[in-house]
Amino acid sequence: MHKILNKKIIATDVTMTEIAAPKIAKKRKPGQFVIIRLYEEGERIPLTIADADPVKGTITIISQRVGKSTAYLEDMPESEGILDLVGPLGHPTKIEKYGNVVCIGGGIGIAPIYPLAQGFREAGNRVTSILGARTKDLFILEEQMRKVSDLVCICTDDGSYGKKGFVTDVLKELVDNGEHFDFAAAIGPIPMMRAVTKLTKEMNIPTIVSLNAIMVDGTGMCGACRVSVGGKTKFTCVDGPEFDGHKVDFDELMHRLQIFSEFDAAARERYESENKNPNCIINEKK
Structure with a gap:
């Protein structure tokens, strides 16, 4: 325990x-x-x-x-x-001194981007963090990210906090205004990472992404976390969780995750209907 x-x-x-x-x-x-x-x-x-x-x-x-x-x-x-x-x-992030690094976190993806930003900063990089969420109430770790970043840019889909728009809008604006990035890391919802990597590929910025695939054993035996990277099958638990974002088949990954998301939502609904008080541990571990 x-x-x-x-x-x-x-x-x-x-x-x-x-x-x-x-x-x-x-x-x-x-x-x-x-x-x-x-x-x-x-x-x-x-x-x-x-x-x-x-x-x-x-x-x-x-x-x-x-x-x-x-x-x-x-x-x-x-x-x-x-x-x-x-x-x-999983394999740890390859922390090196790249120069100017941009760390892009979306929603709950800000949590895993935080230790990466911290590591890049400690390695002597200039770190720009672009953080996004659907709305202000879903924003996390702003104070912590400011401590490990040289510049923090915030955006929300609805404009309730920071700039209205997406992380890709902020990245494009920074580059259009003269910012140069030698390396990028992006973690967040699959559509966000897909959009970011499409943009960074056009900008010739090497980009890693961290994939949150379905896992069971964590040793590569079950194959539940398989993803296609560069046309080859990889296992997120043992080969990742980080991959070259320009080689990931995001459409395939999104399709697989959508199947499981329906089961997740149904399981949560059953759990909450059985346990009316959200502040109490469930009486029976079903």
Whole structure:
């Protein structure tokens, strides 16, 4: 069991959870993730390690209430234990001194882009962060991102916070105004990453993306997380989670994720109908 030490709602349906995991905290590097299982009959879900404190022996994960497991995690009280916590998994981000780096995070994707921005800054890069969300209530980690960025640009789809528009609009505006970027990292919804990589390819900016595919075992055995990269099949859990964004088949990935999203929504609906009080742990772990 890994004890939940601290929890905080940081946006609508988004929770930051600090967990005791000393071995993982010491080994974790930017870009890596864990797979958690909350109880015996629960599913295994991948979550990026947003932060880690080797001295305290803790890791921080940020989850969005989408399916049953993420809803259950949000409702778990502090001091409860997570049954299984495996990690760190995946290849860490290749942190180098590129020069001018742009980190682009959309929605919950701001959580995994944060450790990347931090790593790039510590390596001596000038970091520009472009952060977007559908609306102000869904915006996360602004203060943390400002601490690890030389410039932060904010936008929302509805204009409720920052510039009205998409992250691609901001990127294009920066480049049109004379900004030059040697490297880019983009993490967020699949349509966002697809749009960003299409633009950066036109701009000749090397770009990595981090893919949040469906995972079960985290070792490449099940094949659930397979993606097409450069016309070849890759497994997100062992070959990724980061790939050359200009080679990813986003249309195929989006189609596969849409199939599972319907099951997630239905599972969450059943869970919440069985547990009317959202502040209480469910009485029966179904």
